[in-house]
Amino acid sequence: MTKVVNYITEAFQELKTNVTWLPWAEVQRLTIIVAVFTIVFSLATWGVDEVFRKAISGFFNLIKG
Template sequence: MSNIRTYINDTVEEMKERVSWPTYAELQRSSVLVLIGSLIFALVVGAMDFGFDSILTWFYNQF
């Protein structure tokens, strides 16, 4: 039981003292970048899906 208490206390101390947390402005900028990157990725994957679907539909209609 003592080991668990020591582990929890050490973890709390490390989170308070040693971890460098981002500022609110940095967090906002990072969130916006992730959102934009996700949207671009979704658009690229959607365009590829549409393209492959069109190509395969054309190909299957040839037979």
């Protein structure tokens, strides 16, 4: 159990001393950029999915006669 506690303590010490953290304003700006691109790409994926759904549905309706 002491190994686990020691590992966690060393990990937090590593985060405090050796990691360069971005300023809070930069983190907020980048988070907004990621959120916007996520929404844009999800809408694009949905749009392509709808186009293929309609194309395949039309194809099968054409075959069915």
